[in-house]
Amino acid sequence: MSQVRTAGRPLDDELRERVLDAADRLYYERGIQAVGMDELRTAAGVPMKRLYALFGAKDAIVAEVLRRRSAQWETGVRAAVDAATSPRERLLAVYDHLAAWFGQTDFHGCIFINSFGELGGCSPEVAAIVRAHKAAFQDYVAGLVADAGGPPALAAQLAILAEGAQTTAAIAGTPEAAVQARAAAATLVDAAGLPG
Amino acid sequence: MSQVRTAGRPLDDELRERVLDAADRLYYERGIQAVGMDELRTAAGVPMKRLYALFGAKDAIVAEVLRRRSAQWETGVRAAVDAATSPRERLLAVYDHLAAWFGQTDFHGCIFINSFGELGGCSPEVAAIVRAHKAAFQDYVAGLVADAGGPPALAAQLAILAEGAQTTAAIAGTPEAAVQARAAAATLVDAAGLPG
DNA sequence: CATCGCGGAGAACGCCCGTTCTCCACCGTC
DNA sequence: GACGGTGGAGAACGGGCGTTCTCCGCGATG
Numbered sequence: 001m002s003q004v005r006t007a008g009r010p011l012d013d014e015l016r017e018r019v020l021d022a023a024d025r026l027y028y029e030r031g032i033q034a035v036g037m038d039e040l041r042t043a044a045g046v047p048m049k050r051l052y053a054l055f056g057a058k059d060a061i062v063a064e065v066l067r068r069r070s071a072q073w074e075t076g077v078r079a080a081v082d083a084a085t086s087p088r089e090r091l092l093a094v095y096d097h098l099a100a101w102f103g104q105t106d107f108h109g110c111i112f113i114n115s116f117g118e119l120g121g122c123s124p125e126v127a128a129i130v131r132a133h134k135a136a137f138q139d140y141v142a143g144l145v146a147d148a149g150g151p152p153a154l155a156a157q158l159a160i161l162a163e164g165a166q167t168t169a170a171i172a173g174t175p176e177a178a179v180q181a182r183a184a185a186a187t188l189v190d191a192a193g194l195p196g
Numbered sequence: 197m198s199q200v201r202t203a204g205r206p207l208d209d210e211l212r213e214r215v216l217d218a219a220d221r222l223y224y225e226r227g228i229q230a231v232g233m234d235e236l237r238t239a240a241g242v243p244m245k246r247l248y249a250l251f252g253a254k255d256a257i258v259a260e261v262l263r264r265r266s267a268q269w270e271t272g273v274r275a276a277v278d279a280a281t282s283p284r285e286r287l288l289a290v291y292d293h294l295a296a297w298f299g300q301t302d303f304h305g306c307i308f309i310n311s312f313g314e315l316g317g318c319s320p321e322v323a324a325i326v327r328a329h330k331a332a333f334q335d336y337v338a339g340l341v342a343d344a345g346g347p348p349a350l351a352a353q354l355a356i357l358a359e360g361a362q363t364t365a366a367i368a369g370t371p372e373a374a375v376q377a378r379a380a381a382a383t384l385v386d387a388a389g390l391p392g
Numbered sequence: 393c394a395t396c397g398c399g400g401a402g403a404a405c406g407c408c409c410g411t412t413c414t415c416c417a418c419c420g421t422c
Numbered sequence: 423g424a425c426g427g428t429g430g431a432g433a434a435c436g437g438g439c440g441t442t443c444t445c446c447g448c449g450a451t452g
Contacts (some may be wrong), residue, residue: 030317033229036409038432047430048411058410108317116367117313121226121304134367157380160373164360171312171330177356184353187387188380233440234402243400244441254440396451404443413434421425 016054019044024065028111031118032062062115063125069111070133076101077140087148091158091189094141095182098165102175109170113163137162149195154188161185212250215240220261224307227314228258258311259321265307266329272297273336283344287354287385290337291378294361298371305366309359333358345391350384357381 022044026035037058041048055061080097084090101107108114112130119126141162142155165181218240222231233254237244251257276293280286297303304310308326315322337358338351361377 031314033314033409034318037411038409041432048432049413049429052411109313113309113363113367114313114316117305117310118227118229120310120367122230131367131369134364153376153379156373156376157383160357160360160364160377160380162360163363164356164358167309167359167363168330168356171309171316171327173327177352180349180352181356183349184356184380184384187353188383191383191387229439232438234438237402244402245400245443248441394452396449398448398450400447401445402443403445405441406439407441408439409437411435413432415431415433417428417430419426419428422423 012054015044015046015050019046019051019054019061020064020068023061024069027062027065028108028114029106032115033118059123059125062119063129066112066115066126066129066133070129070136073133074136074140077137081144087144088189088194091141091144091148091150092182092185094144094158094162095165095178095185098162098169098181099175099178102165102169102178107169107175110163110166113167113170134163148189150189150192154192157188158185161188208250211240211242211246215242215247215250215257216260216264219257220265223258223261224304224310225302228311229314255319255321258315259325262308262311262322262325262329266325266332269329270332270336273333277340283340284385284390287337287340287344287346288378288381290340290354290358291361291374291381294358294365294377295371295374298361298365298374303365303371306359306362309363309366330359344385346385346388350388353384354381357384 019040023035023040026040026043037048037051040061041051044051046054055064077094077097080093080100081090084093112133115126116130120130138155138159141159142152145152145155145158161181161184165177168177169175215236219231219236222236222239233244233247236257237247240247242250251260273290273293276289276296277286280289308329311322312326316326334351334355337355338348341348341351341354357377357380361373364373365371
């Protein structure tokens with residue numbers, strides 16, 4: 001059952017990582033349907049037979065890519081938030097994290113929004129993963145707002161600002177939506193009259 | 197040059213409308229790549245030869261659908277805004293318009309955001325149309341804000357809220373993002389201290 | 393009425409996709 | 423060294439796509 005490393009043959013886990021890394025990059029850059037299994041095979045340097053032995057079907061690779069991105073997003077946001085000190089700054093740290101992300105040269109928008117637009121109408125599995133990811137983010141923001149002593153309605157507003165910033169930055173191809181959203185969030189937070 | 201109606205054969209303009217209506221509905225419901233030319237031909241009740249004589253290629257149909265939607269969106273938003281009286285209400289009317297739209301049973305999100313996610317990475321033409329559409333909306337909001345005597349920064353914030361509401365409502369499958377965005381917009385507008 | 397030409401209906405074509413299968417080189421074992 | 427089996431590389435397959443082509447019926451014209 002347990003795997004033993006052989007000289008020339010990488011372990012299944014390493015190979016899965018390599019495939020998912022390549023799939024993530026290609027799907028994110030050009031879209032899921034635009035990247036075929038042959039291109040993925042070539043990019044990952046994995047034999048086709050191995051690819052299907054590891055994942056079974058393209059759908060499974062897509063789902064795994066999305067789940068990985070969701071975990072990475074959560075990790076990144078948490079790190080940015082936890083680096084902030086006051087509850088107010090923790091709320092606004094979300095938008096600073098967005099600003100850093102939008103500024104990256106390979107920024108192509110939110111892969112969940114993109115995937116939902118591409119496959120949400122035809123793939124219930126993709127739709128469910130995207131919905132769960134966004135719901136988790138909203139819950140996280142709700143927790144931050146609650147910690148700050150803000151009203152629940154503020155959480156939904158802050159989440160909408162974050163979504164709008166991602167959409168706007170992706171389509172415009174410029175990162176300024178993050179600072180605009182941050183300013184709006186600061187106004188909303190202040191208007192909510194947080195304690196402390 | 198000018199067309200003359202013949203008994204059994206519809207005019208080109210009528211046929212174009214029929215094709216674009218069918219394409220709009222199918223592309224919006226299930227995505228562009230998921231709908232083939234054969235299905236569109238069947239749905240529109242138009243012979244394949246006529247379809248290609250009218251449009252030349254699928255790309256042209258896609259572009260035309262998006263341009264039509266852009267004009268329809270502009271018309272709808274303007275109507276909602278012009279029905280409002282005060283400058284403040286005119287700004288918030290945008291979100292009331294969103295609320296009515298999100299509540300429709302066939303709401304599947306913003307076709308521009310969806311199309312950008314699906315084809316933005318591979319089709320410069322689609323990307324350009326989507327970018328132009330969103331830029332036009334931002335300009336329109338900027339005009340409303342200017343008319344209300346608000347600062348330019350407010351316009352970008354209000355546009356981001358509208359984008360975020362569309363994304364959130366589409367993915368969640370529920371319309372409440374519109375009223376949440378409206379509340380946030382009202383807070384931002386009030387915080388901007390508009391005159392009058 | 394014979395003929396011409398145009399338009400309707402859908403088959404045909406070439407290509408690409410996701411998935412499976414074939415072939416062969418290479419390894420451990422007797 | 424002979425051999426069985428496993429994994430690498432990529433061709434093969436069935437299906438669906440966008441686009442083009444063929445065939446046929448019909449109405450206009452002499």
